[in-house]
Amino acid sequence: MENRIKEYREKNGFSQGKLGDLCKVTRQTINAIENNKYDPSLELAFNLSYVLSVSIEELFIFKYERNEN
Numbered sequence: 001m002e003n004r005i006k007e008y009r010e011k012n013g014f015s016q017g018k019l020g021d022l023c024k025v026t027r028q029t030i031n032a033i034e035n036n037k038y039d040p041s042l043e044l045a046f047n048l049s050y051v052l053s054v055s056i057e058e059l060f061i062f063k064y065e066r067n068e069n
Contacts, residue, residue, distance in 0.1 A: 002061040006034045008052040023047045 009019050009030075016034070017027040023044060032038035033048075040048065049056045 001039050002036060002063065003033065004054075004059055004061070005030070005048060005052070008054050008059065009034075012052055019048075019051065022051045 005019075009016070012019075014022070015027075016030040020027045020030045023030075024047070025044065029038065029040075029044075033040050045056055045060065049059050052059065
């Protein structure tokens, strides 16, 4: 799953640390999510959406990969 967290974080003038504080996670967690190395829990996704004032659909880009097996 890809995301636009960095884009919206910067639009809001938040550092990774500030966004982490607001969402009660570490700066490293925000960094990992922004770099698509970690998918947030549903609760964290909603928190990010709320803090960044953007819908979940705008914040996260789901790419469906069909398994042909």
